[in-house]
Amino acid sequence: MEAVMLHERGAAGPRLTRIDKPPRPEDGVLVRMLAASVNRVDLYMRDSGVGITHELPLVMGVDGMGEVLETAPDSAFKPGDRVILYPYDFCGRCRYCLAGDQPLCLRARIFGEHVDGTFTEIMAAPERALVRLSPAVDIHRAATLGVAYLTAWRMIFGKMATGPGRIVFIQGAGGGVAYAAMQLARMAGARVIVSTSGEEKLAHFRDLGVEAVDYRDGDMVKQVLVLTDGEGADLVIDNVGEKTWGSSLRVMARGGHLATCGATTGAHPSADIQRLFVRQLSIHGSTMGSLEEFRRLVRAFETGAFVPPIDSTYPLAEVPAAFARLEETNRMGKIVISIAEPEGTA
Structure with a gap:
C-alpha cells in the first residue's frame, strides 16, 4: 500500500x-x-x-x-x-x-x-x-x-455560544477555520461581519450576503464600528495572531469575547490590558x-x-x-x- x-x-x-x-x-x-x-x-x-x-x-x-x-x-x-x-x-x-x-x-x-x-x-x-x-x-x-470545522464549532457554540441577535466579527475569513466559523455563525442565526482582502474575496462574501471589510484598509476598525452603530462585535474570531490582534480588540463590544485558535503572524501581541478591564473583555483559546x-x-x-x-x-x-x-x-x-x-x- x-x-x-x-x-x-x-x-x-x-x-x-x-x-x-x-x-x-x-x-x-x-x-x-x-x-x-x-x-x-x-x-x-x-x-x-x-x-x-x-x-x-x-x-x-x-x-x-x-x-x-x-x-x-x-x-x-x-x-x-x-x-x-x-x-x-x-x-x-x-x-x-x-x-x-x-x-x-x-x-x-x-x-x-x-x-x-x-x-x-x-x-x-x-x-x-x-x-x-x-x-x-x-x-x-x-x-x-x-x-477546521470542529475548531470553528467550539469557538461559535462553546464558551460564548452565539445565535440570533449576536454580532460575530471574523478576521481573515478566506482561511479554512475562519471560513468555517463564518458558515457556522450564519447557521446559528448571528449577524456576521468578516475581514478579508482583494476585490474578488470581498465580492465573494458580499454575494453570500455577508458584510465584508478589507483588512488592508487603515479605517477597517472604524468601518466595523459604523456597521454596528458604534457597538462593536459580541464575538470576535481571530486565528491570525499578532498582526490582527490590536484591531480585534478594538472592534469588540463592551463585555465582548474573543476566541483565538492560531497565531500564524506571531504569538506575542500587545495585551492592551487597560482595554481588557475597562471594557470587561474576555479572551479564550480554543483548539478543535x-x-x-x-x-x-x-x-x-x-x-x-x-x-x-x-x-x-x-x-x-x-x-x-x-x-x-x-x-x-x-x-x-x-x-x-x-x-x-x-x-x-x-
Missing part, C-alpha cells in the same frame, strides 16, 4: 512511500481511506514540527474519512461502514476525558502530528476515534470537517472540540445545514502540490486529497 510520509523537514520531505499494511489495533479497526484534506498544521509539520513529540518518518494528514475494512468481532462497526475520523486519539481515562472534554486529554495524540495520519490507503485507528457517517454525503466535503461536539457537527453537515466549499482536489501522489496550493493567497475553500472510490462505485 502507499502513503505520503514525512521523511525530513522541508518541501522535499513529504514523499509517496510504499509501506506495509498496518495491523489492526486490539482496540481499533482498519479503515480504507477514501479522502482527506490538508491544513496549516501539515505545513507546520513539514517545515518545523517544533513542540510536537513525534519521530520521522511519519504518515502525514489530520483530517480524513473512509470505509471500515476490518474490525474486532465485538465492534460497533462492520466492514463497509462509512466513518469519519475524530482527529484525537484520546485515552478515555483521565479526568478531562471522563468529563467529555477530549481535547484536554493528558495523553492525547493527534493523527498526522504525534502518530501516523490520514494520507494513506489503509489506516489503523482506535474505534473510539471514529464517528459513523451517512453514505449519502459527499465524501470530499466530509473529509474537511475534522480540524470534544467528541460530542464532533458528533453534532457531523449531524449538522449531514442535514445540509452548511456545505464546505472545495477549492481543489489532488490525488494522493500529489500531496506536495496540494501543500503549494494551500500557501497561495487566492485560495478559497478547502483542499482535498482524493485517495480511493467508495466500494461499489462504477
Whole structure:
C-alpha cells in the first residue's frame, strides 16, 4: 500500500512511500481511506514540527474519512461502514476525558502530528476515534470537517455560544477555520461581519450576503464600528495572531469575547490590558472540540445545514502540490486529497 510520509523537514520531505499494511489495533479497526484534506498544521509539520513529540518518518494528514475494512468481532462497526475520523486519539481515562472534554486529554495524540495520519490507503485507528457517517454525503466535503470545522464549532457554540441577535466579527475569513466559523455563525442565526482582502474575496462574501471589510484598509476598525452603530462585535474570531490582534480588540463590544485558535503572524501581541478591564473583555483559546461536539457537527453537515466549499482536489501522489496550493493567497475553500472510490462505485 502507499502513503505520503514525512521523511525530513522541508518541501522535499513529504514523499509517496510504499509501506506495509498496518495491523489492526486490539482496540481499533482498519479503515480504507477514501479522502482527506490538508491544513496549516501539515505545513507546520513539514517545515518545523517544533513542540510536537513525534519521530520521522511519519504518515502525514489530520483530517480524513473512509470505509471500515476490518474490525474486532465485538465492534460497533462492520466492514463497509462509512466513518469519519475524530482527529484525537484520546485515552478515555483521565479526568478531562471522563468529563467529555477530549481535547484536554493528558495523553492525547493527534493523527498526522504525534502518530501516523490520514494520507494513506489503509489506516489503523482506535474505534473510539471514529464517528459513523451517512453514505449519502459527499465524501470530499466530509473529509474537511475534522480540524477546521470542529475548531470553528467550539469557538461559535462553546464558551460564548452565539445565535440570533449576536454580532460575530471574523478576521481573515478566506482561511479554512475562519471560513468555517463564518458558515457556522450564519447557521446559528448571528449577524456576521468578516475581514478579508482583494476585490474578488470581498465580492465573494458580499454575494453570500455577508458584510465584508478589507483588512488592508487603515479605517477597517472604524468601518466595523459604523456597521454596528458604534457597538462593536459580541464575538470576535481571530486565528491570525499578532498582526490582527490590536484591531480585534478594538472592534469588540463592551463585555465582548474573543476566541483565538492560531497565531500564524506571531504569538506575542500587545495585551492592551487597560482595554481588557475597562471594557470587561474576555479572551479564550480554543483548539478543535470534544467528541460530542464532533458528533453534532457531523449531524449538522449531514442535514445540509452548511456545505464546505472545495477549492481543489489532488490525488494522493500529489500531496506536495496540494501543500503549494494551500500557501497561495487566492485560495478559497478547502483542499482535498482524493485517495480511493467508495466500494461499489462504477
